[in-house]
Amino acid sequence: MLATFTVIADIAREVAGDAARVESLTRPGVEVHDYEPTPGDLVRTEGADLVVTNGWGIDDWLLTLVERQDAPHVVLSDAVDPIAIETGHYAGNPNAHAWVAPGEGARYVEALRVAIGDLVPAERAAIDERARALTARLESLGERLREGVARVPARQRVLVTCEGAFSYLARDAGLDEASLWPVNAGGQGTPQSIAEVAAIVEERQVPTVFCESTTHPGTQEQIARDAGVRFDGSLHVDSLSTPDGPAPTYLALVEHDIEAVLEGLGG
Structure with a gap:
């Protein structure tokens, strides 16, 4: 197989x-x-x-x-049931990262x-x-995610990532979602999207911003520095890690991402 x-x-x-x-x-x-x-x-x-x-x-x-x-x-x-990509060249197509x-x-x-x-x-x-x-x-794991998010102040329930690959997790957890670039955009945030994410981080007092392990984190790190918040670049999405990494199996990947998000947001 x-x-x-x-x-x-x-x-x-x-x-x-x-x-x-x-x-x-x-x-x-x-x-x-x-x-x-x-x-x-x-x-x-x-x-x-x-x-x-x-x-x-x-x-x-x-x-x-x-x-x-x-x-x-x-x-x-x-x-x-698909969630559509909202912006970029693939707008209207399903977000594949279910x-x-x-x-x-x-x-x-x-x-x-x-x-x-x-x-x-x-x-x-x-x-x-x-x-x-x-x-x-x-x-x-789904129950753990929802219970943890319920402890996060409502204003701070925002999942800020580099790529918009967490739409399903955010929806199921009751989190708003913000990303520097849409799915499949090849790691290219626009000046407008970067400014929008930075504004959300400041206005919603988001304590941690995230990036996926296979993407370049430079812009998101700068947003974190400017806002004085934490940066976490450890999220796994499209690939497992090596056996000695944090996500060597699918269950480990889901658990790692959930725990990272909850720790970052204070849940």
Whole structure:
């Protein structure tokens, strides 16, 4: 079984257990949006019994490979109600980063439970049990997030990030969202967006601003210095960390991001 990037590969791995071998096309720390498939990726895709993609544009680079072979293909974002990107070139398109929020992650788990169970029907009972356990963990993390945010002063309930990749988590947690650039903008904040974020930080007295681990933090660090607030550049989104990092698994990624956000906002 083959997944496009490390995050969804790990979700699939947790659901499959010993029932199937799961590989990721990309390695930890690799930028997913602009990944260019290699000839070796074509060979791996052709040999897969099931191909798992996120969809909504983030891994469309695999579609030409998938079209060349007959393996079943599950698109995890099909299980999620999309939030539209509001600004930039991709305005109106779905924000692809649904897995960051525990509730949407649970929808990914359910889609994989069905697809892997169909692939290995003799292992369906064990697959179902692992999916239930993973969903329960995600539900617990979702409760932790909501309870923590409820302790943050209402004025300060703003999640300020570099890329607008946390729309689902912010919505589910009851946080407003502000970012320097929209999803897929390649790390380019405009003078207007930078000024708007800086104004929000000051007006809402936001205690911490964040950046994703795979993006350049310079502008956000400057905003933090100018406002006299804390900067945290440790959030993980598109990629797991190496085994010795803070997000070596999907559950660890979600937990790390939630704890970082709550610590930064005072929840």
